[in-house]
Amino acid sequence: MVPLLPTWVLINHCALSFPMAFLTAYVLFFATLFTSIVAYRLSSFHPLAKYPGPIMCKISQLWTVLVYSRGKGHHYRKMLHDQYGPIVRIGPNELSVTEKDMLPYILGSQGMPKGPLFEGRRMTSVSQKDTEHFNLIATRDLQRHAVLRKAWSRAFADAPLRDYEELMLARARQLIHTLKTICEKQGGVGGVDVASWIDYFTFDFMGDMAFGGGFELMRDGDSERLLSNMAMSLYYACLCQAVPWFSPVLRKLPYVGEPIRAFGSFAFKLAKIRYDQEPDKKDLFYHMIAAYRADSQESPFTLILSNSLLAIVAGADTTATVLKNTIFYLLTNPAYYARLREEVDAAFPPTETSALDTRILPSLPFLNAVINEVLRLQPPVSTTLQRAPARGTKGKLVGTHYIKEGTHIQVPPYVLHRDPRYFYPRPDEFWPDRWILGTSDSAEFVLDRSAFIPFSMGPANCAGKSLAMLELRAVVSMFIMHFDMEFGDNFDPRVWMESLKDFFVLECGKLMVKLRVRKRKGFEL
Numbered sequence: 001m002v003p004l005l006p007t008w009v010l011i012n013h014c015a016l017s018f019p020m021a022f023l024t025a026y027v028l029f030f031a032t033l034f035t036s037i038v039a040y041r042l043s044s045f046h047p048l049a050k051y052p053g054p055i056m057c058k059i060s061q062l063w064t065v066l067v068y069s070r071g072k073g074h075h076y077r078k079m080l081h082d083q084y085g086p087i088v089r090i091g092p093n094e095l096s097v098t099e100k101d102m103l104p105y106i107l108g109s110q111g112m113p114k115g116p117l118f119e120g121r122r123m124t125s126v127s128q129k130d131t132e133h134f135n136l137i138a139t140r141d142l143q144r145h146a147v148l149r150k151a152w153s154r155a156f157a158d159a160p161l162r163d164y165e166e167l168m169l170a171r172a173r174q175l176i177h178t179l180k181t182i183c184e185k186q187g188g189v190g191g192v193d194v195a196s197w198i199d200y201f202t203f204d205f206m207g208d209m210a211f212g213g214g215f216e217l218m219r220d221g222d223s224e225r226l227l228s229n230m231a232m233s234l235y236y237a238c239l240c241q242a243v244p245w246f247s248p249v250l251r252k253l254p255y256v257g258e259p260i261r262a263f264g265s266f267a268f269k270l271a272k273i274r275y276d277q278e279p280d281k282k283d284l285f286y287h288m289i290a291a292y293r294a295d296s297q298e299s300p301f302t303l304i305l306s307n308s309l310l311a312i313v314a315g316a317d318t319t320a321t322v323l324k325n326t327i328f329y330l331l332t333n334p335a336y337y338a339r340l341r342e343e344v345d346a347a348f349p350p351t352e353t354s355a356l357d358t359r360i361l362p363s364l365p366f367l368n369a370v371i372n373e374v375l376r377l378q379p380p381v382s383t384t385l386q387r388a389p390a391r392g393t394k395g396k397l398v399g400t401h402y403i404k405e406g407t408h409i410q411v412p413p414y415v416l417h418r419d420p421r422y423f424y425p426r427p428d429e430f431w432p433d434r435w436i437l438g439t440s441d442s443a444e445f446v447l448d449r450s451a452f453i454p455f456s457m458g459p460a461n462c463a464g465k466s467l468a469m470l471e472l473r474a475v476v477s478m479f480i481m482h483f484d485m486e487f488g489d490n491f492d493p494r495v496w497m498e499s500l501k502d503f504f505v506l507e508c509g510k511l512m513v514k515l516r517v518r519k520r521k522g523f524e525l
């Protein structure tokens with residue numbers, strides 16, 4: 001409407017025809033609007049004016065979209081912090097922080113609710129008002145988050161964990177058995193893309209855990225293209241997270257939105273099946289519904305539907321990434337691989353014929369050091385832990401920094417974990433021994449566990465952390481026990497590193513490995 005006034009002026013005073021006047025008025029209007037916005041964002045009046053950062057970031061979020069579309073957002077963020085320091089302006093209204101003393105005020109119990117990024121990531125077309133349809137991770141309202149979180153937390157208490165452990169070990173045995181069969185068929189040495197098999201395994205297990213079964217990727221392959229639909233959905237979610245208003249538009253686009261819709265209808269189908277029939281074994285939703293009923297009158301179907309995608313994405317992809325990277329780092333460092341094998345073999349001596357005893361695993365120092373080191377160097381959620389002052393509060397004091405409502409903060413674990421102030425020496429290198437040397441902050445050695453946040457921290461930290469650690473320890477140990485591994489012919493570690501893409505969850509490429517079944521007594525599957 002506003003440009004109609006200059007249109008009238010141009011027609012009457014400059015003798016322009018209506019179409020020319022109309023066009024000129026619109027061009028002038030938007031040029032003035034954009035110039036004013038850019039001028040304001042770069043001016044000293046902007047609430048984030050005092051923070052350093054690249055000019056492109058200060059001008060528009062579209063710059064961030066461009067950077068993240070290439071998958072190297074984690075490298076870019078590290079470069080920004082190396083250049084500008086621990087607090088960087090990474091968007092017109094956004095800061096990135098690696099100052100660990102500020103973490104409790106951002107992520108911790110004195111912290112803030114989730115930021116707008118979580119709206120951009122939503123894969124289903126749920127309106128802003130239908131808050132009961134948001135899953136846990138996408139819920140920005142603190143009270144609503146607390147209700148949902150209680151259900152998730154109860155579903156990960158000790159007793160439910162034992163139920164999931166049984167399911168996880170059954171699937172892990174299936175994975176090892178399948179890989180052994182491949183080795184036999186290939187004359188003793190199986191050349192396989194371990195990355196795909198790990199994806200199949202984590203997906204099958206999440207299916208068992210969340211829906212009482214349903215996926216058989218290890219057995220049947222991925223004919224429904226679940227993994228590629230999930231990967232594309234994550235990619236689009238990653239692009240939209242910086243521009244949440246674009247998310248509903250993108251979902252509706254005919255070709256581009258197809259994988260998101262396919263993945264959404266797949267989750268709907270599973271949720272429906274799960275709602276209609278109780279599984280034989282107690283699964284995630286069995287425990288969640290029981291906990292939820294005590295606090296809410298809402299239909300369990302809504303709970304299942306809204307959280308089903310979250311269970312798969314949060315549980316399968318993250319754990320798979322760490323498993324793949326653990327195998328990668330071990331094969332790149334044969335001395336560490338040999339040391340880990342020694343430790344695992346000693347813990348489960350050849351006379352032992354029983355299956356893996358998971359109770360022993362948390363006490364194996366090198367196993368845990370290796371896993372921590374992988375989580376440190378390649379945290380699956382690398383850069384985008386975002387929080388913002390609660391709506392209507394005007395702002396929040398974060399340490400000594402006042403953050404106004406309408407601006408937000410991200411914490412990038414990838415950068416924090418490589419900060420020499422917290423991990424020193426060799427902050428960028430795979431050096432598991434730092435976890436064995438222990439906590440210290442002398443000039444020669446620093447290991448600051450309070451800056452180690454692969455599972456985030458505070459009230460919205462990873463709900464599945466205990467399960468993830470159980471799974472990581474067990475599956476890594478089983479690979480070590482049952483196989484001799486080396487990289488496949490022509491495998492180039494640089495290509496692997498290049499394949500790691502920060503699409504909000506770290507994505508990986510192919511991991512070609514030669515597997516040889518170990519000739520060793522014991523270790524029954």
Ligand code: HEM
Nearest residue numbers: 136137314315318319381454455456460461462463464468
């Ligand atoms: C190594 C594996 C895993 C890593 C590194 C990891 C990491 C994380 C991180 C960093 C967050 C916070 C995300 C944010 O605030 O943006 C998170 C949240 C979450 N994770 Fe995990 N996760 C892993 C495995 C799992 C598993 C196995 C589950 C089980 C299904 C799970 C369930 C969740 C849930 C439900 C949330 C949302 C918590 C909330 O908003 O309160 N995660 N995870």
